[in-house]
Amino acid sequence: MEMASARRRANKAQCGGGGDQQIALWGACVLLSALSLLVAAASSGFGAARLTAREVGALVRATTTATTTGAAAVATRAVNDGGGSRYCSDDDDLVRSMSVDGEWVRDAAADRRRGALYEPGQCPFVDVGFRCRENGRPDGEYAKWRWRPRRCTLPSFDATRLLEILRNRRLVFVGDSIGRNQWESMLCMLASAVAAGESSNSIYEENGSPITKHKGFLSFRFRDHNCTVEHYRSPYLVRRGRPPRRSPKRVGTTLQLDAMDSRAARWKDADILVFNTGHWWNQERLQRLGCYFQDGKKLRLNMSVEDAYQRAMNTLQKWIQKEVNAVKTLVVFRTYSPAHVRVTDGGGGCAAETLPELNTSRIALHRWPGVLNPTFDEAPEKKLHVLNVTLMTAQRRDGHPSVYNNVVPSSSRTTATPAGQRADCSHWCLPGVPDAWNELLYALIVRRFS
Structure with a gap:
C-alpha cells in the first residue's frame, strides 16, 4: 500500500501544476493515475482490481475526449479572454x-x-x-x-x-x-x-x-x-x-x-x-x-x-x-x-x-x-x-x-x-x-x- 501511495503522490505532483495552462493535460493524467492504481492494486494482491478490455477502451476514449475538450477550452479562453477573465472596463x-x-x-x-x-x-x-x-x-x-x-x-x-x-x-x-x-x-x-x-x-x-x-x-x-x-x-x-x-x-x-x-x-x-x-x-x-x-x-x-x-x-x-x-x-x-x-x-x-x-x-x-x-x-x-x-x-x-x-x-x-x-x-x-x-x-x- 505504501507503494500505491507513493505512486499516487508522484502522479499528483506531475498532474497538479494545474490552472488553465494544464487543462489540456488533465485527461492524460487521469488515465495515468488510473493505470497506476491498477498496477498498485495488482502488486498488493487485490485480485479483484481488474479492468476488462472494454473498460480500458472506455477509459481511453473518455480521456481522449477530455484532453481534446480541455485543449479547445484553453485555446478558446486564450482567444476570447486575451489572457484575463476580467473586462478591461472593470477597473x-x-x-x-x-x-x-x-x-x-x-x-x-x-x-x-x-x-x-x-x-x-x-x-x-x-x-x-x-x-x-x-x-x-x-x-x-x-x-x-x-x-x-x-x-x-x-x-x-x-x-x-x-x-x-x-x-x-x-x-x-x-x-x-x-x-x-x-x-x-x-x-x-x-x-x-x-x-x-x-x-x-x-x-x-x-x-x-x-x-x-x-x-x-x-x-x-x-x-x-x-x-x-x-x-x-x-x-x-x-x-x-x-x-x-x-x-x-x-x-x-x-x-x-x-x-x-x-x-x-x-x-x-x-x-x-x-x-x-x-x-x-x-x-x-x-x-x-x-x-x-x-x-x-x-x-x-x-x-x-x-x-x-x-x-x-x-x-x-x-x-x-x-x-x-x-x-x-x-x-x-x-x-x-x-x-x-x-x-x-x-x-x-x-x-x-x-x-x-x-x-x-x-x-x-x-x-x-x-x-x-x-x-x-x-x-x-x-x-x-x-x-x-x-x-x-x-x-x-x-x-x-x-x-x-x-x-x-x-x-x-x-x-x-x-x-x-x-x-x-x-x-x-x-x-x-x-x-x-x-x-x-x-x-x-x-x-x-x-
Whole structure:
C-alpha cells in the first residue's frame, strides 16, 4: 500500500501544476493515475482490481475526449479572454494597461468580426486618401489584425449600445489629421448600427460640408439619437497667432504655448473629449512655416520642440482643470501614432509592408523622444485619461495607405515608391488601425457611462 501511495503522490505532483495552462493535460493524467492504481492494486494482491478490455477502451476514449475538450477550452479562453477573465472596463488599473500590455493577433474570424463593424468601400464617411482597397491596394491583411490585451478582455464593440450611451450627447475629437482618421473610423463604426437605407437621411453633416481635409470643423449628427460626433482641426491644440512686435523677420507666426486654441470654448461642454497632437511638432516643418514658440509675451527662438510640446501639454491640462466639468465630461488624450518614413528610401518606409512587426524589441521608440511620453498628472481628480497607443501602433507599419492614397492613378502605382510618387506613411487605411484605438476608447466610455 505504501507503494500505491507513493505512486499516487508522484502522479499528483506531475498532474497538479494545474490552472488553465494544464487543462489540456488533465485527461492524460487521469488515465495515468488510473493505470497506476491498477498496477498498485495488482502488486498488493487485490485480485479483484481488474479492468476488462472494454473498460480500458472506455477509459481511453473518455480521456481522449477530455484532453481534446480541455485543449479547445484553453485555446478558446486564450482567444476570447486575451489572457484575463476580467473586462478591461472593470477597473482603472486595467484601463491603463490595456493599450500598453498586449499583442496584435490575426483574427481567425476577421470577416465575421469586421462585418460587425464596417467593410472597405461601404462607409461613406471615409476620406478618399484612407480608402486603400478602393485605391488599388491588393491585400486586405492589414484589416484582419486585432489588439488583444494580456491582462483583461476588451468588451466587444457594440455600436447600438454606444449610440444609446451617446443619446443627447456630444463626442468631440480635437487634433490633427490623424485625429480625423480616428474620427472617421468612429463614424463608420457607429453607422454600422444604422440600416443602410436610412443612414443617408439619419446621419448628416450639420453644415452640409463634405468629408475632406479641412481647416475648420465637421459635425455629424445621428438624428435618431440626437447626438453629434465632431472633429475640430487643431494640430497643436494651443493657439497659433501673430508674433510680438519687433520680432525678427523670419518669424511669421508663433505658437502661443500658454494659450489654448481660440475655439476651445466650443469643446469644453462636450460629453466626451478626445485630444491628440504630435505630427506637427517638427522643427523642420515649423521653420518652413516660419513658426516659432512664444510663452506669454516672450518669443522663445531657441526653445526645443520637446520643451515646447511639454509646455503645451501643461497648458492643455490646466485648461481641462479650469474649464471642463469632470462630472459631465470624459476627457481622453490619445498619444502619438508613429509615422514610418525612412529618409533613405525617399519616404517609402511602408510601401511594401503587408504584416505587423510582432517583435517589439525591434521597435525603435527613441525615434519619437519628445512626443512619446508627455507628462500628465493622472490622479483621479485631474480629470484626464491617457490612451497610450504609441507602442501598439509602432508595430503596424503595414497599416498605412502608402502609395494607395489616391495621389496618383492606380495604373502607375508600384510598391517601390519611385521618385515623384509620395507614400503616405503617417495616416492609416480604413478599416484598419484606428478601429483598434476606438475599441480601446469604447472600453473607456463603457467604464465611465455604464
